[in-house]
Amino acid sequence: AVKIQSTPRQTDKNPSRRLLQVIGKDMRIVVFGFRPKTKQRRAVYDALVKCATPARIWDIYAFSSGPSKCVNTNPKVRLLNEYFRLLGKSSSSATMDMIEEGSFTLSNELWRISDINSTYTMCQSYPFALIVPECIIDQELLQASSFRARYRLPVISWCHSGTGAVLARSSQPLVGLMMNMRSNADEKLVASLCTQLAGGKMSRRKLYIADARPRKNALANGAMGGGSESSSNYFQSEIVFFGIDNIHAMRESFARLRDYLDTHGTT
Template sequence: MAALRPPRSVSSRDSSDGSERLDGAGSWDALEWTKIEPVTRSVSHVNSEFLLEAERVIEEGHGVVLVNRDEAGTLFVTNFRLLFLSDGTRNIVPLGTIPLATIEKFNKMVVKNQSAPCQIDRSPTRRLLHIIGKDMRIIVFGFRPRTKQRRVIFDALLRCAKPARIWDRYAFTCGPSKFSKPNSKVRLLNEYFRLLGKDSYCASVSMVEEGSFTLSNDLWRISNTNSNYTVCSSYPFALIVPKSISDEEVIQASTFRARCRILVVSWCHPGIGAVLARSAQPLVGLMMNMRSNADEKLVASLCTQLVDRKGSRRKLYIADARPRKNALANGAMGGGSESSSNYFHSEIVFFRIDNIHAMRESFARLRDYLDTHGATSSDGMSSFLVSPAVLALLRS
């Protein structure tokens, strides 16, 4: 981890640009902001070796500085990503290259050197583009003053990151890949065969079409109950369920789970019977008194062996990711959580993970911490350093 960078102070908003204005000096200010003549050669021809299949350049900016690394280069907006090429090595800089779908948000900022109190402020402003990624990255690009390159790049990002039509996205414009890939259903069946210890079997498209994939071992079996996605539209066409449970019981148990997301096996040990399974919340209702014999039988069937190798009786742990109060509150909408008294030799464990809004805020704090203390941070210009609490401390 790198040492904490000197904090910055924040002034009022820049009315001419409509973005935040930050005061402070960074190490990248020492770079030469020399005038760079426009490149007259075809961009797509010069950099074709860096472009993917059907990827095309929309806009470009020259003499752009990747502030995180104090590195100058050329910034391209393509129909797939934001691509940064180093002027020194002419290679792609991974830190400054990010797919458009990975960008959470971006905005323009203005920064200038901090002047002495008695001096007239004549320092040129630095025009920045602030990129926040869904992959924990915070990337900052600096543009030459008195040019329109930042505006051009920003407008191109607006058009390409959020196209008006879904068909304009790269995934659709590039068409089918020239590389052959196995059918997704075939890949799923091969994984199921591996989990069941049936590695000698190899799935095929004909096996999927004929429905001849319902193999089993001593504990588990592959069910084709959801082959037409009629039981649960958000589950795959094939499911691993306990061998002792019939397809009729699977269908009956699905009505007791939210969105019919029945209890299915995600991982199992072919020998000792250890298993991981997942499902949606049970529909126990406001009084938490609704029950389903089929669901309880299905859950109990996960304990295929009641005694482990040490001779101890096995217990079934039902992990609920929510806080207990949230689970109880969901009872008002018909949901809720299991009761250990209704499920054979089980224990309910609440992980106390809060709702999506709290998780999003927690993720943002973690990202800001990494940006502040990381070796490749965005020069300390994270929301952590410009938070009101930190600014009050700096001014005191």
């Protein structure tokens, strides 16, 4: 959203600035200040509106801004290099030839890089390469994906190559209205995230399943086939609900907070 604002009239020798406020979908706010009695603000406003609602796809800023200044601009190569670092394989360097040949599936004792989504046929919103437990085969990944909303199965976002600690992500499980649907492949995949503790101990790590939604929202999603995990079905796990409402409610709440601060100030 783009909002044109005017500052209160000032009586001193310094004329008030003209403001242009840009509110992004990610809740970031950028405010431009312009000299009075110029056409700068209108020109910037028109340019922003043109970028926000382009008449042609080639008018989108991503196409007109020029090439990236990164050393390697290919996102697949950058992703693989980050995966190699997480697996403790920093000595390896990703290349386009490696991607085209499918020879990027490195692994360590705990985790491996899978190319099962290399053509995005399993999950369109996941990257072409995924870090998964080394003990889980690709066929089990396919089975687990069918139990998750939009096929977003549990995959590793971060891992410690030494201790085995992980952060993983997924969409909600499709447990249904009665919350009684289960998937052996999904439960095995999640259990594989609970690596053995360091120091030769036989006990495994406790798995915390963090659900950002309020509990009532998770239960309500069961009516549409979704829902939430049950700690009784997932090995050594605890479900934690963060109680964060959906993005629309959060955006409205943030807008009300901004309006209050604009009206009453911060003190």
